[in-house]
Amino acid sequence: MDVINYLSIIVLIFSPMVAAALLFSSFFKHNEVRIRRFSKGFASLHFLYTILFLVFFNPLKDGISYYKEITFFGSDWIQPLGLKMAFGLDGLSLLMVILTSFVFLLALIASKSNIRAKHKFYYSMIFLLQTAVLGVFCARDMFLFFMFWELELVPMYFLIGQWGDKKAKASAMKFVLYTFLGSLFMLLGILLLHFYSFATYGNLTGDFSQIAISTPEFPMFMQIVISILLLVGFAVKMPIVPLHTWLPDAHVDAPTPVSMILAAILLKMGAFGIIRFNMQLLPEAFKLIAPVLIIFALVNIIYTALVAYAQSDLKKIVAYSSISNMGIVLLGLCTLNLIGFSGAVFQMIAHGIISAGLFMLVGIIYIRTKTREIIELGGLGAVMPRLMGFGLILSLAAIGLPLLIGFVGEFLVFLGAFNSNLENFAPIKIYSVIAIFILVLSAAYMLRLLHKTFWANIFERWQGIKDITNHEFVVLFSLILVVGFFGVFPMAIIEIVQPVLTNILQFLQI
Amino acid sequence: MDFLHNITNIMLPEMTIVAFILLQIILSMFLDMKFYKLAKWLTVLGIFLATSLCTKVQIEPIYYGFKNAIISDNYTIFFKGLILISSFLIVFLTKKTISSRRNSAFQFNALILTVILGALTLVSANDFLTMFISMETLGFAMFFLIAFDKGFKSKEAAFKYLIISAVASSIFLFGVSYLYGITGHLNFSLIYEYFLEKNPTLLYSMAAIFITCGLTFKLGVIPFANWILDIYEDASTSVVTLLSIVPKVAMFGILARLLVFPLSYSFELTFVLVLIAVVTAIWANVLAIRQKNIKRLLACSSSANAAYVLFTVSLVSVFNLSTVLFYLVAYIFMNIGVFAAVIILESSEFSNKLYEFKNFAYTNPVFTLCFATCILGLAGFPITAGFISKIYLFSAIARSGLVFLPFLVVLMITIVVSVYYYLRVVKFMFEKSDTVESEVIAYKTSSAIVILYCCAAITVVLGIFPSKIIELCQFMAYNI
Numbered sequence: 001m002d003v004i005n006y007l008s009i010i011v012l013i014f015s016p017m018v019a020a021a022l023l024f025s026s027f028f029k030h031n032e033v034r035i036r037r038f039s040k041g042f043a044s045l046h047f048l049y050t051i052l053f054l055v056f057f058n059p060l061k062d063g064i065s066y067y068k069e070i071t072f073f074g075s076d077w078i079q080p081l082g083l084k085m086a087f088g089l090d091g092l093s094l095l096m097v098i099l100t101s102f103v104f105l106l107a108l109i110a111s112k113s114n115i116r117a118k119h120k121f122y123y124s125m126i127f128l129l130q131t132a133v134l135g136v137f138c139a140r141d142m143f144l145f146f147m148f149w150e151l152e153l154v155p156m157y158f159l160i161g162q163w164g165d166k167k168a169k170a171s172a173m174k175f176v177l178y179t180f181l182g183s184l185f186m187l188l189g190i191l192l193l194h195f196y197s198f199a200t201y202g203n204l205t206g207d208f209s210q211i212a213i214s215t216p217e218f219p220m221f222m223q224i225v226i227s228i229l230l231l232v233g234f235a236v237k238m239p240i241v242p243l244h245t246w247l248p249d250a251h252v253d254a255p256t257p258v259s260m261i262l263a264a265i266l267l268k269m270g271a272f273g274i275i276r277f278n279m280q281l282l283p284e285a286f287k288l289i290a291p292v293l294i295i296f297a298l299v300n301i302i303y304t305a306l307v308a309y310a311q312s313d314l315k316k317i318v319a320y321s322s323i324s325n326m327g328i329v330l331l332g333l334c335t336l337n338l339i340g341f342s343g344a345v346f347q348m349i350a351h352g353i354i355s356a357g358l359f360m361l362v363g364i365i366y367i368r369t370k371t372r373e374i375i376e377l378g379g380l381g382a383v384m385p386r387l388m389g390f391g392l393i394l395s396l397a398a399i400g401l402p403l404l405i406g407f408v409g410e411f412l413v414f415l416g417a418f419n420s421n422l423e424n425f426a427p428i429k430i431y432s433v434i435a436i437f438i439l440v441l442s443a444a445y446m447l448r449l450l451h452k453t454f455w456a457n458i459f460e461r462w463q464g465i466k467d468i469t470n471h472e473f474v475v476l477f478s479l480i481l482v483v484g485f486f487g488v489f490p491m492a493i494i495e496i497v498q499p500v501l502t503n504i505l506q507f508l509q510i
Numbered sequence: 511m512d513f514l515h516n517i518t519n520i521m522l523p524e525m526t527i528v529a530f531i532l533l534q535i536i537l538s539m540f541l542d543m544k545f546y547k548l549a550k551w552l553t554v555l556g557i558f559l560a561t562s563l564c565t566k567v568q569i570e571p572i573y574y575g576f577k578n579a580i581i582s583d584n585y586t587i588f589f590k591g592l593i594l595i596s597s598f599l600i601v602f603l604t605k606k607t608i609s610s611r612r613n614s615a616f617q618f619n620a621l622i623l624t625v626i627l628g629a630l631t632l633v634s635a636n637d638f639l640t641m642f643i644s645m646e647t648l649g650f651a652m653f654f655l656i657a658f659d660k661g662f663k664s665k666e667a668a669f670k671y672l673i674i675s676a677v678a679s680s681i682f683l684f685g686v687s688y689l690y691g692i693t694g695h696l697n698f699s700l701i702y703e704y705f706l707e708k709n710p711t712l713l714y715s716m717a718a719i720f721i722t723c724g725l726t727f728k729l730g731v732i733p734f735a736n737w738i739l740d741i742y743e744d745a746s747t748s749v750v751t752l753l754s755i756v757p758k759v760a761m762f763g764i765l766a767r768l769l770v771f772p773l774s775y776s777f778e779l780t781f782v783l784v785l786i787a788v789v790t791a792i793w794a795n796v797l798a799i800r801q802k803n804i805k806r807l808l809a810c811s812s813s814a815n816a817a818y819v820l821f822t823v824s825l826v827s828v829f830n831l832s833t834v835l836f837y838l839v840a841y842i843f844m845n846i847g848v849f850a851a852v853i854i855l856e857s858s859e860f861s862n863k864l865y866e867f868k869n870f871a872y873t874n875p876v877f878t879l880c881f882a883t884c885i886l887g888l889a890g891f892p893i894t895a896g897f898i899s900k901i902y903l904f905s906a907i908a909r910s911g912l913v914f915l916p917f918l919v920v921l922m923i924t925i926v927v928s929v930y931y932y933l934r935v936v937k938f939m940f941e942k943s944d945t946v947e948s949e950v951i952a953y954k955t956s957s958a959i960v961i962l963y964c965c966a967a968i969t970v971v972l973g974i975f976p977s978k979i980i981e982l983c984q985f986m987a988y989n990i
Contacts, residue, residue, distance in 0.1 A: 072975045078898065080832075080980045081905065121871075143901065151892040157933065162940060169937060173930065180929050184922040187901065188915075191908035198909075 020127035064088035082204030186233025238270030256363025300327025340416025347409030379458025530556030538616030682724025688717035742809035783824030840895035847884035847965030889932035895972035
């Protein structure tokens with residue numbers, strides 16, 4: 001049991017930042033190979049380190065594991081406001097941390113063929129992004145959460161803008177402004193939470209668990225206002241439909257590894273924030289908002305699925321399918337029962353893996369053909385059989401074929417929605433029935449993607465292109481492993497988050 | 511004897527500055543042009559001496575000198591320290607300005623010291639007369655500084671400044687005359703005590719609004735804000751740095767005191783100021799979107815920042831005041847950093863157009879990193895002082911009452927706009943272009959480089975570890 005003493009969450013979060021500083025400094029010369037090897041090596045070590053956290057994690061233990069505070073010369077982060085630089089892991093954050101570390105590793109491997117210039121800057125930005133994301137998942141203080149939430153914008157701005165396609169700079173700006181606007185609403189919510197908890201209990205604090213104690217005392221009106229303000233911030237990130245327009249642009253123009261990270265992890269931050277803030281801190285208000293949110297969730301699922309079907313750009317199809325999938329997550333969160341919650345969390349992980357794979361797939365095709373237009377492709381299966389195999393499995397997982405990772409999440413969410421005991425809210429059952437039928441659409445756009453790119457007659461100009469390289473094989477293969485494994489053993493994920501979710505349910509039943 | 515006693519107790523920093531002003535003027539008559547470097551070092555020495563003499567000033571218990579015309583307490587000494595430190599940094603940025611007119615180096619430095627003198631007495635003023643005189647001292651010295659650069663553009667800018675300054679001053683005096691008519695006093699404490707017994711009338715509110723509107727000129731907020739763009743563009747950059755920091759800090763110092771003591775009875779004034787602040791934030795941030803010149807952009811940015819601070823100052827409370835102090839500290843360093851970068855660019859023959867910033871990230875990575883840190887700090891991104899100060903400022907507004915929440919939402923939306931134009935600056939620096947020659951910035955101004963690095967470092971350190979400074983600010987705010 002001595003190993004547990006060496007597991008420092010501070011190292012977990014800030015070591016990527018140190019690596020970023022190292023890469024940015026003049027210690028590394030502009031040597032592409034060395035920089036890339038260092039990054040990949042570092043990311044693999046980081047992944048192993050997070051696995052150690054999982055090994056020594058006790059899911060049955062109540063509360064926070066690996067809790068740690070940083071103090072500066074004996075005083076807290078912002079002591080006059082009672083804010084601490086405190087980090088800790090619960091089941092949910094642990095899952096997200098492992099997903100983050102895993103996807104970043106894969107994205108770094110995938111970077112080889114996609115990033116052709118400014119390597120030093122690129123890899124340091126990736127690592128800075130990793131620290132920001134890990135900080136969001138591990139923060140135990142509202143303001144710390146917000147700080148990392150904002151910090152993530154800076155590397156993202158550069159990653160999309162600098163290595164992206166033609167319109168990348170505009171897209172990056174759009175992404176940053178959208179998120180910034182959302183997060184300022186979130187900040188307002190956080191400030192009100194901070195102030196009202198001070199007004200009720202008289203101690204200034206930003207700690208999640210302490211805020212959670214004081215929130216039931218707030219006036220109901222205030223709880224709802226705060227809840228809505230916070231939701232705006234998370235809705236932009238997640239994204240929920242009227243606020244989603246940044247996502248297709250950002251995805252289409254970002255380079256492949258960044259798209260992978262964006263879809264696999266950054267979107268999950270929105271859902272994570274809803275669980276952290278709206279469900280854990282303001283359960284009463286969430287109970288009232290959930291019936292309204294369900295409508296948004298269904299619009300999310302149905303509308304974006306239809307839009308995805310109408311797209312001709314491969315990346316846009318995957319991007320819109322991401323939004324559709326996040327709608328499923330939101331639906332699961334709004335069911336207010338354990339099955340739905342587990343489904344939502346599972347879907348977060350599942351979509352993280354699948355979307356990373358799909359973006360990789362599209363990226364591989366784009367590098368070889370220099371086009372993403374679905375009409376110009378076709379018959380690639382003849383020249384790229386290995387890619388077609390991977391693509392087949394990934395698309396089937398995205399559709400939700402049993403025994404693959406995508407099935408479990410969707411199934412649990414709809415089961416949860418059907419069994420939901422939302423008081424006086426019968427329409428949810430009708431809605432979920434509609435949504436299940438609409439899910440056929442996901443099969444439609446995915447199979448269309450698969451069919452138009454890999455089957456049919458091959459164009460003359462694609463005859464010469466080569467199948468996937470070893471790097472790409474490693475990325476896709478490890479994703480497929482995860483897809484298969486958790487499709488067969490879904491409980492491995494659900495057991496870790498179960499305590500967190502039952503805890504939320506206990507709050508909700510008050 | 512009382513006079514001398516007062517001077518030795520609280521006026522030593524000011525008197526040091528006065529002595530150095532006289533010294534500069536005398537030396538300018540005797541010394542040859544080739545000694546122009548001496549002027550700068552004399553200024554530095556004077557500011558340094560004044561700063562160190564700040565510790566000798568009596569602040570506990572609160573000291574009222576010169577028949578209550580001057581006050582000295584923790585709060586004033588904090589602002590004096592702030593003014594002296596920021597001007598200490600700014601003096602090192604003046605090299606480029608002086609290099610074109612070396613024969614007037616001593617006058618230039620004397621004028622800078624006069625601005626500092628005006629700012630120092632302004633924050634310690636305890637009646638309207640002292641305040642007015644200090645304001646004009648500051649304003650006139652600033653006028654000559656703006657006109658200092660060669661060419662007619664700076665003269666034009668100076669003239670604009672003078673005229674608008676005169677209008678603003680007269681409005682200020684108009685308000686003061688009404689207040690004097692109502693109360694019969696000019697002293698802050700006496701006016702405050704006068705209204706403890708009598709109810710304030712509407713006329714009092716009118717007077718208060720006039721007084722604060724007169725002060726908005728130096729803050730660069732609406733209604734007297736339109737000068738700011740032209741003057742920032744046309745005046746020499748080091749002067750603009752001074753203009754954007756020293757008068758503003760001093761003015762916020764005295765404004766907070768006014769709002770806590772003599773003008774604290776006017777309920778209407780709060781709403782007028784909040785409205786002014788919100789309108790300014792919208793105006794400045796929207797105006798900045800289309801600016802192609804970095805100096806014009808910074809003018810808008812400084813106006814917007816003043817608006818955020820004004821919003822918080824107007825909601826008078828001790829906590830709010832502490833947030834304002836911290837915001838000013840953070841803002842000073844970020845702003846000096848940005849201006850130092852602009853000065854470095856100017857001295858390497860770059861114009862102030864944003865599109866000339868292309869390729870910087872690849873030719874001068876460290877410079878770009880520091881410049882971007884300061885710019886992102888102004889925009890309010892994390893791990894910079896700007897992030898913490900904005901959160902702290904907004905937390906003050908959020909707890910001032912639900913009435914102000916809609917205003918706060920508007921303010922936040924304007925901040926999103928500001929993120930756009932700040933990021934545009936960064937975007938240009940990271941853009942690769944073949945049409946623009948990728949010149950390596952000639953490191954002619956080593957002092958400006960050092961200042962830039964220091965400011966960027968302080969911005970980051972304050973962003974990670976703000977605790978101690980915030981505690982200091984709270985202590986000072988409790989002791990107003």
